[in-house]
Amino acid sequence: MMDLDQSAAPKQLVFAKIEKIIRDMQHHDRGIKTRSQKVFLTSIPCAFTGSELIEWIMDKLHVHNAIEAVHIGNLICHYGYIFPVQEAKVVLLKDDSALYRFQSPYFWPSRSNLDPDNTDYAIYLAKRSMRNKQQHGLEEFETTAFNKLQRMLRHKWDFVLVQAQEQLRLAKHRKKADRLVVDNQEKAYWKTHRPPPGQINSLEKDIRRSYRPFALVQSKKRTVEDLKKEVTYLQRRSARAKITTHKAAEGMMRRCNRYAEHDPFLAGAQPSNPWITDDTTMWTLNTMLVDTPTERRVRRWCISLRELLRDATGRHEFEMFLKKEYSQENIRFWQACEQLKYAPQSSVPEQVHEIYREFLAPGARCEINVDGRTVEMTQLALRKPNRFAFEAAQHHIFLLMKKDSYPRFLRSNEFKKLLANAMHTNTKKKFFPFGRNFMRTAKVTPDATPMALRRRGSLGDEEGEGQSIGETGMVHSLSASNLQDYEMTKIYNPAVQNGHSAEDNNIKQPKKSIRFSSLQPLHSAALVRNGSLTRLELASQNGLAERGEGGGRDNGAHVTTTTFTVSSNGHHGNINSTCQLFTVPSCTLPTKKSLITPWEEDGS
Numbered sequence: 001m002m003d004l005d006q007s008a009a010p011k012q013l014v015f016a017k018i019e020k021i022i023r024d025m026q027h028h029d030r031g032i033k034t035r036s037q038k039v040f041l042t043s044i045p046c047a048f049t050g051s052e053l054i055e056w057i058m059d060k061l062h063v064h065n066a067i068e069a070v071h072i073g074n075l076i077c078h079y080g081y082i083f084p085v086q087e088a089k090v091v092l093l094k095d096d097s098a099l100y101r102f103q104s105p106y107f108w109p110s111r112s113n114l115d116p117d118n119t120d121y122a123i124y125l126a127k128r129s130m131r132n133k134q135q136h137g138l139e140e141f142e143t144t145a146f147n148k149l150q151r152m153l154r155h156k157w158d159f160v161l162v163q164a165q166e167q168l169r170l171a172k173h174r175k176k177a178d179r180l181v182v183d184n185q186e187k188a189y190w191k192t193h194r195p196p197p198g199q200i201n202s203l204e205k206d207i208r209r210s211y212r213p214f215a216l217v218q219s220k221k222r223t224v225e226d227l228k229k230e231v232t233y234l235q236r237r238s239a240r241a242k243i244t245t246h247k248a249a250e251g252m253m254r255r256c257n258r259y260a261e262h263d264p265f266l267a268g269a270q271p272s273n274p275w276i277t278d279d280t281t282m283w284t285l286n287t288m289l290v291d292t293p294t295e296r297r298v299r300r301w302c303i304s305l306r307e308l309l310r311d312a313t314g315r316h317e318f319e320m321f322l323k324k325e326y327s328q329e330n331i332r333f334w335q336a337c338e339q340l341k342y343a344p345q346s347s348v349p350e351q352v353h354e355i356y357r358e359f360l361a362p363g364a365r366c367e368i369n370v371d372g373r374t375v376e377m378t379q380l381a382l383r384k385p386n387r388f389a390f391e392a393a394q395h396h397i398f399l400l401m402k403k404d405s406y407p408r409f410l411r412s413n414e415f416k417k418l419l420a421n422a423m424h425t426n427t428k429k430k431f432f433p434f435g436r437n438f439m440r441t442a443k444v445t446p447d448a449t450p451m452a453l454r455r456r457g458s459l460g461d462e463e464g465e466g467q468s469i470g471e472t473g474m475v476h477s478l479s480a481s482n483l484q485d486y487e488m489t490k491i492y493n494p495a496v497q498n499g500h501s502a503e504d505n506n507i508k509q510p511k512k513s514i515r516f517s518s519l520q521p522l523h524s525a526a527l528v529r530n531g532s533l534t535r536l537e538l539a540s541q542n543g544l545a546e547r548g549e550g551g552g553r554d555n556g557a558h559v560t561t562t563t564f565t566v567s568s569n570g571h572h573g574n575i576n577s578t579c580q581l582f583t584v585p586s587c588t589l590p591t592k593k594s595l596i597t598p599w600e601e602d603g604s
Contacts, residue, residue: 011109011203012110014079015079015108015109015110016110018075018076018079018081019081019108019110021061021076022076022081022082022102024060025053025056025102026102030060031056032048032052032053032056033048033052034046034047034048034101034102035047035048037049037099039099044085044099045177045180045181046101046102046181047085047099047100047101048099048100048101049096049097049098049099049100050073050093050094050095050096050097050098050100051095051096051097053073053082053093053100054066054069054070054073054093054095057069057072057073066095070093070094070095073093074092074093076093077091077092077093077100078091078192078200078202079109079192079202079203080103080107080108080109080188080189080192080193080202080203081102081103081108082100082101082102082103083100083101083103083184083185083188083191083192084098084099084100085098085099085100085101085184086098086099090199091191091199101181101184101185103185103188103189104182104185107185107186107188107189109192109203116193118149118152118153119153119156119159119160121145121149121190121194122146122149122150122153122160123160123163123164123167124186124190125138125142125145125146125149126146126160126161126164127164127167127168128142129146130164130165130168131168136183139196141196141197145194258303259303261296261299262296262300269282270282270285270294270296270425271285271425281425285423285425288312288313289312289313289316290313292421292422292423293313293418293422293423294422294423294424294425295419295422295423295424295425296425297311297313297314297422298418298419298422299419301314301415302410305398305401305402305406308406309334315331315335317414317415317418318331318405318406318409319331319332320414321405321409321412321414321415322405322409325405325408327405328366329359329366329367329368330368330397330400330401330405331401332359332366333355333359333366333368333390333393333394333397334394334397334398334401336351336355336358336359337355337390337391337393337394339351340352340355340387340389340390341387341388343387348385348386348387349385352382352385352386352389352390353382353385355390356378356382360375360378360390360393368393368397369400370393370396370397371396374392374393374396375393377392377393378390378392378393
């Protein structure tokens with residue numbers, strides 16, 4: 001413990017002892033003699049040797065061991081009161097002819113800040129970078145620090161450069177010897193406060209000082225006033241509700257679960273986040289006063305009275321309810337006190353007296369129900385009107401509404417009606433409302449003939465097949481952006497039985513309406529798929545059309561058919577790979593080029 005106290009002792013006490021020794025060393029009679037020292041052909045001003053310093057310490061401080069004297073000298077060097085003239089990576093005091101100088105009192109640690117500003121260090125490095133690089137060049141760690149400071153102080157780097165240039169200009173007016181000494185002193189100062197990597201920073205604050213207990217103050221005899229204060233403090237402590245950490249954690253969890261659905265980060269913004277979807281519906285639905293609030297907004301009013309009063313629409317609905325209950329003055333007084341807290345200072349006294357005359361004065365127009373103690377506290381506060389003059393009365397009215405009016409409001413028919421008529425908003429999970437869901441909800445005509453849906457202009461593998469056009473009305477193609485329920489006009493599809501048409505058999509087939517058909521007319525392949533024509537009948541029909549037999553009629557249309565031979569004993573036929581057009585006996589079979597659409601037919 002003793003070692004802890006000594007190592008964590010305040011630095012100022014150490015500095016005071018060292019500075020007293022330094023003043024004795026600089027005394028003109030009993031101090032160390034400083035003079036110009038000659039090294040080869042160079043004269044170094046204001047310097048002394050290390051051996052002279054050791055001798056003075058042993059003589060004046062009564063140190064009989066040279067090693068102890070060197071240790072004291074090293075401590076003085078580490079704190080920056082003495083520095084070597086020749087630059088050295090490690091600052092050590094040696095008992096030889098090495099030259100040293102005294103630091104200027106301006107740069108003493110006790111006089112300057114223990115942690116100098118980065119701006120001063122940046123000015124020093126910038127000043128050195130502007131001078132001769134051979135004599136004043138920056139070292140590697142100083143270059144790294146200079147670049148880092150340039151990024152940190154970019155907002156005032158112009159100021160740093162101007163200060164560096166001004167200091168260089170003033171230094172030129174000094175004598176050469178003085179300029180040399182000042183440069184060495186400044187360099188030694190920054191090597192003490194910003195030492196190179198790997199060296200000890202003697203001015204670094206010991207972390208144990210932050211945990212050192214305060215010095216014990218001599219205990220004095222406690223007076224009656226001290227005992228009264230202690231009794232008041234203990235009574236206040238005993239009146240507080242005491243809960244365990246487990247109960248507090250449960251309460252916090254309940255609160256988080258209750259507010260989770262109202263947190264847009266957890267439950268999502270309804271109906272959508274306007275900052276993402278550019279849809280301002282959320283802001284429109286959650287304005288201060290709305291006719292129809294959202295369901296989430298109404299359910300939030302059930303959490304507490306504070307949440308209800310925080311919402312402007314909730315306050316309005318609650319005030320309308322209290323008006324029917326003949327207790328509207330309570331909410332009006334509460335709102336007046338809230339407005340007083342944010343009113344301009346010049347109008348506070350006037351508003352205080354106006355609130356008192358309207359709600360608290362005897363025979364007031366909207367007198368509220370408060371107890372006598374609260375009225376006395378309010379009257380005392382009115383002597384010096386301020387924003388919180390009605391704090392006690394407002395708290396009393398708030399508790400009254402919380403215990404009586406608020407529960408009745410939640411059980412009232414008005415609130416149930418609000419909740420039932422509230423607007424239901426769901427979070428949008430997709431940006432586009434059309435697509436698969438839209439197609440599923442499209443209305444389908446019950447008598448529509450089921451057919452394969454096609455896109456506009458898509459012929460598939462049946463491109464080039466002709467088909468007859470009967471009484472064709474408007475047709476509609478499948479489009480993803482404009483699906484509508486169109487009913488086709490009646491199209492007569494004659495069924496072929498045993499190679500003969502329905503006209504020969506006098507069989508009238510029912511007409512069928514086709515929905516979502518393409519612009520291509522019906523052809524025989526479609527009849528095969530629908531069951532009106534079998535493959536065998538189709539082949540037989542093609543053979544009749546080729547020989548000109550059967551009941552089919554040819555109106556001169558250019559029809560291309562394939563040769564197909566039908567036999568009951570396993571005969572086979574060859575089908576060309578070219579596009580095929582099949583002739584139906586009761587229909588005209590134009591080619592694709594000779595197709596006449598309904599609008600062209602009308603025009604002709």
